[in-house]
Amino acid sequence: MLIDRITLAEDRLQSGGLVVDAALADRLSAAVDVQEETAGAGRYKGTLAVVYNPRMVRAHLDGLSVPYVDTQAPKGLLVPLAGSAGLDAAWREALGTGRDETLSPFVTANSPGYSAYSDWLELSPEAGALGARRGILAELSGVDGAWQVTVSTVTAAGTERVGTTPYASSLEVAVDRMVALLDENWKEVSVIRSGERTPATASVRYTSLAEWNTLRGALARSPLISEFRIEAIARDGALVAFSYAGDPPRLQNDLLQRGVSLSENEMGWIVRSAVSPSGEP
Template sequence: MLSNRWFSTTALVLLVAVAACVEAFAQGGTANFTVNDVTIDVSASDAVQAREQGIQEARRKAAAMLVERMVPAEDRARIPAPDDVRLQSMVRAVEFVRERSAPGRYIATLNVVFSPGLVKAWLGEGGVRTTETVQRPALVIPLWKGPAGVEPLDDRNAWREAWRTLDTASSAVPVTLIRGDQLDQNAVSAEQAYVGDVSALARLTERYRTPVIVVAIVEGDKESGPLTVGGLRYDAQTGARSEIAKETVPAAAQLPDAAKRIHARLDEQWRSMATVRRDSQDSLDVIVPIRALGDWVQIRQRLGAVPAVRSVVVRTLEADRADLRLEYFGTPEELQRILALAGLTLDRDADKWRLQAR
């Protein structure tokens, strides 16, 4: 029979390993401001000139998207318009995701990486308050369940088309549509996705490299209606699984609006946690009570999902508690609110702060 001493020692070794993971993860945030999936389509006298103009247009478009992400709507008019020379100096890199050239035309999807210091100096000239909403990409699996059952992943229907044409690039939750090819079908079946089989959905996060999967479900007859729209959201990082509230639409013609509403709710939910005030930064020493290894793993996962937490330093670690230093953006009150949204309770016990899962 294994002794309690053996169990405590083994658990402590595992906790140390997990502690190293959380510190590395929390400190692994990028130092740059990146705007992903900037799409351009430019025509010019020749392909070379079209490409040059396209890259410049991508810089302009990315700057506008960055302003939408970082500046409240009422303050945006106060920001001075940057000329092309200044834009070029603010951009550290342009990453080419996809590009296609034709005679006199350039079509591409680019990621634009900005220098934080130069961006803050530019925005500061307008005297505006700045925040940053960290994006949380999601993979969308649109499913249609009709009288005969759940349609295949690659079924081409009005619901899939509604998500394909939805523009989410500048939102807090940009979405990628599942391809539904053979590799996807090998990873998960339509039925597994419909019931929210977590192990099957997790296989897709490895392929698409998105931390969130949204299974968007329509139920009803494609021809007659009415239709019921709903689904579920699965977070591979935290393991959280939540339902998307159902609603009724009269017919397939209204599905694009239903997709917009679902995405708007997802976007709003994530923004409540992901909007970070980088002009205010502080640190906090906290105690994490540990009753079982799962407690620490759960807290580690949830802390890693909070953009306001800049870094986590494990100061001491024992079998029944961990002492952490949290470096974070914002105020202690803002940190408490955001951690609560992530399922964590931060409260003060006498002169010490205590952090635990709710």
């Protein structure tokens, strides 16, 4: 269910539970399509695909004061890790080429030689080529019928452990539980419970139009940032203003996940790329 996907269980519980009846489901949906239709032997089967109206979903949750996340995490370069070559191949096959439809989209790494100690410097060439802004280490352990996945994220700031999934009966289930863990983690770091916002300005440093567009897009898409606007712009820098929720460390962490470094000097906040050589101070 979409509402479960974009909200945290603790917030749904605090609201008294989010019951969706037929009338509400009809109000929240924009269209319904039937896919994978089959008919025969007096039976008809099909899969219903529901397209939700984002404006109505937001209005419903806002009316109940239930916080939610409505932006995806930055795409990750997912590195399959396992204890043997045979298991590594099976794990890679179960993961497939990646996922776009989840809250935490990823593309599976192709390059061999990565390890649990691979840092952003090692991952960034392939990540950049595939449009990923962070690394995801997915280390499989266990035996047939009892698989677990330990997940960590890798950015220019270092490696951060996300957690370990519950036991899974198959590799396919292990993938689903890994995705659920990543999605839950993204909700926990992105959901905004306070309506308070702090105004801020920052100088953006870049060396090309492409880098500026990337930095501007990352700032504008952050769920913590609102009222983003450009105050001044030049060939190699810009002055931007915005309001942000939470505290500065939380904002810094969110932007790092998007490949953006937010630092401070005597002149104020400085925004640079955290994934390209030109982003180094």
